[in-house]
Amino acid sequence: MKVQTEIKTYFNYINGNWVSSVSNNVEPSINPANRHDIVGYVQRSTLEDVNEAVTAAKQAQTSWWKRSGVERGEYLYKAAHILEQRLQDIAETMTREMGKTLAEAKAETMRGVHILRYYAGEGARKIGDVIPSSDSEGLLFTTRVPLGVVGVISPWNFPVAIPIWKMAPALVYGNTVVLKPASETAVTAAKVIECFHEAGFPKGVVNMVCGSGSVVGQGIANHPDIDGVTFTGSNTVGKQVGRAAFERGAKYQLEMGGKNPVIVAKDADLDLAVEGTISGGLRSTGQKCTATSRVFIEREVYEPFKAKLLERVKQLKIGNGLDAETWMGPCASESQFHTVLSYIEKGKSEGAKLIYGGNRCLEGELANGFFVEPTIFEDVDLQMTIAREEIFGPVLALIQVDSIEEAIKLANDTEYGLSASIYTKNIGNALEFIKDIEAGLIKVNAETAGVEFQAPFGGMKQSSSHSREQGQAAIEFFTSIKTVFVKA
Numbered sequence: 001m002k003v004q005t006e007i008k009t010y011f012n013y014i015n016g017n018w019v020s021s022v023s024n025n026v027e028p029s030i031n032p033a034n035r036h037d038i039v040g041y042v043q044r045s046t047l048e049d050v051n052e053a054v055t056a057a058k059q060a061q062t063s064w065w066k067r068s069g070v071e072r073g074e075y076l077y078k079a080a081h082i083l084e085q086r087l088q089d090i091a092e093t094m095t096r097e098m099g100k101t102l103a104e105a106k107a108e109t110m111r112g113v114h115i116l117r118y119y120a121g122e123g124a125r126k127i128g129d130v131i132p133s134s135d136s137e138g139l140l141f142t143t144r145v146p147l148g149v150v151g152v153i154s155p156w157n158f159p160v161a162i163p164i165w166k167m168a169p170a171l172v173y174g175n176t177v178v179l180k181p182a183s184e185t186a187v188t189a190a191k192v193i194e195c196f197h198e199a200g201f202p203k204g205v206v207n208m209v210c211g212s213g214s215v216v217g218q219g220i221a222n223h224p225d226i227d228g229v230t231f232t233g234s235n236t237v238g239k240q241v242g243r244a245a246f247e248r249g250a251k252y253q254l255e256m257g258g259k260n261p262v263i264v265a266k267d268a269d270l271d272l273a274v275e276g277t278i279s280g281g282l283r284s285t286g287q288k289c290t291a292t293s294r295v296f297i298e299r300e301v302y303e304p305f306k307a308k309l310l311e312r313v314k315q316l317k318i319g320n321g322l323d324a325e326t327w328m329g330p331c332a333s334e335s336q337f338h339t340v341l342s343y344i345e346k347g348k349s350e351g352a353k354l355i356y357g358g359n360r361c362l363e364g365e366l367a368n369g370f371f372v373e374p375t376i377f378e379d380v381d382l383q384m385t386i387a388r389e390e391i392f393g394p395v396l397a398l399i400q401v402d403s404i405e406e407a408i409k410l411a412n413d414t415e416y417g418l419s420a421s422i423y424t425k426n427i428g429n430a431l432e433f434i435k436d437i438e439a440g441l442i443k444v445n446a447e448t449a450g451v452e453f454q455a456p457f458g459g460m461k462q463s464s465s466h467s468r469e470q471g472q473a474a475i476e477f478f479t480s481i482k483t484v485f486v487k488a
């Protein structure tokens with residue numbers, strides 16, 4: 001067991017100051033690779049803290065909006081620069097706090113830098129169109145204004161990229177922000193907010209309040225002075241947040257779960273398909289809303305695909321994400337760990353055949369953490385729980401099909417519609433898939449996970465509130481359009 005000498009306490013960030021919660025309560029943030037390692041203590045805030053942060057954000061909003069977009073963008077460039085300088089420390093904190101490998105954490109932190117730079121540039125781009133008016137003497141055009149104060153409720157699985165891809169567009173378009181990060185990764189969030197603090201954002205423009213979802217998160221969703229809420233997380237909570245915002249007429253955006261399929265056609269490059277299935281399904285321990293979870297394989301290549309997949313999965317090294325050899329880290333929390341194990345038990349009891357893994361890892365130091373073996377089931381029926389519910393763990397379900405048409409039909413048999421991929425060399429298969437698959441993010445010969453910051457991202461069906469985040473699409477949520485007609 002590691003002996004810890006100093007464990008730091010991290011504070012809320014309100015009106016430009018680092019402050020403790022009025023509750024004076026803190027909670028530990030635990031390393032999921034070693035439950036005895038406390039990464040830091042974070043605030044357990046109350047509604048009073050939320051109110052203070054919202055008041056600060058509201059007061060700061062008018063003068064922030066009065067600055068030009070170019071000027072607001074300059075602050076984002078500064079934050080990007082500081083984040084890049086701190087990349088190593090922030091990535092190590094992320095790995096220690098939620099378990100993903102250091103390589104993934106570094107790539108995610110760099111993604112945060114790119115997102116900040118992308119939206120910094122947005123400050124200098126157009127925010128409206130001139131439209132020909134039916135009145136030849138009139139000028140008809142659109143312009144955009146910010147919503148006001150935006151509440152950002154973020155999950156633990158991308159603790160740098162998700163808060164940044166919500167906050168950066170919100171800020172550059174003239175909103176002020178109150179962030180409520182997931183408690184599991186609140187230390188990482190505090191280090192990201194330190195970058196904004198040091199970039200010199202005016203007081204109240206950026207605020208962060210840590211604490212439970214039911215108090216701080218719900219407090220944000222319900223708050224009369226929060227004009228827009230952007231959320232990523234579970235469907236249950238997302239719908240609660242959406243309902244609360246809708247009830248009081250606030251704008252909301254929800255990015256929720258997935259049950260993402262991969263289709264392997266009989267003409268696929270099987271090595272590529274195996275790599276994509278492993279990477280899409282098991283990287284970050286399967287804890288991505290875009291993670292592959294159901295694999296539909298044409299019967300003719302089922303056995304060779306399965307053999308290659310099993311061969312490859314045996315090579316994956318499980319361990320502490322800070323260890324350079326590690327390919328897959330632990331589940332991010334004890335509750336996530338138990339959820340994943342209970343889904344594996346359901347898979348077995350409902351009759352799926354377990355062909356790899358399925359156990360908790362207990363070897364050596366792994367016993368101190370929330371490690372689960374990569375797990376593969378076959379003979380999975382689409383009515384089974386593991387084929388229907390989001391597991392958010394390293395669990396793959398293999399399903400044989402007789403045709404691409406059948407694969408697409410079964411792949412669509414889910415309430416979700418976030419991402420989907422096909423492995424094929426046949427352009428006809430690819431085009432049929434693109435046309436018929438019900439998903440917001442579609443890949444051909446590439447894994448289901450992995451989102452590019454400059455392109456729209458979001459899901460169909462129950463995966464999202466049908467809005468899109470990132471790229472130019474972000475302007476739709478974070479601003480309102482004004483249509484203007486001027487006659488001399």
Ligand SMILES: NC(=O)C1=CN([C@@H]2O[C@H](COP(=O)(O)OP(=O)(O)OC[C@H]3O[C@@H](n4cnc5c(N)ncnc54)[C@H](O)[C@@H]3O)[C@@H](O)[C@H]2O)C=CC1
Binds near residue numbers: 232
């Ligand atoms: N779409 C995605 O990327 C994510 C999906 N999930 C799914 O959710 C499952 C459970 O994970 P959780 O961490 O419990 O997700 P969650 O949906 O409870 O948490 C997401 C965020 O919402 C906050 N929150 C919780 N209750 C709230 C409430 N009543 N009002 C407002 N905000 C609230 C949390 O504190 C966190 O900041 C996972 O197993 C996975 O299936 C979880 C995280 C990310």
Ligand SMILES: O=C(O)CCC(=O)C(=O)O
Binds near residue numbers: 449
């Ligand atoms: O696949 C990705 O890069 C992003 C996934 C994501 O947005 C999520 O898990 O919430």
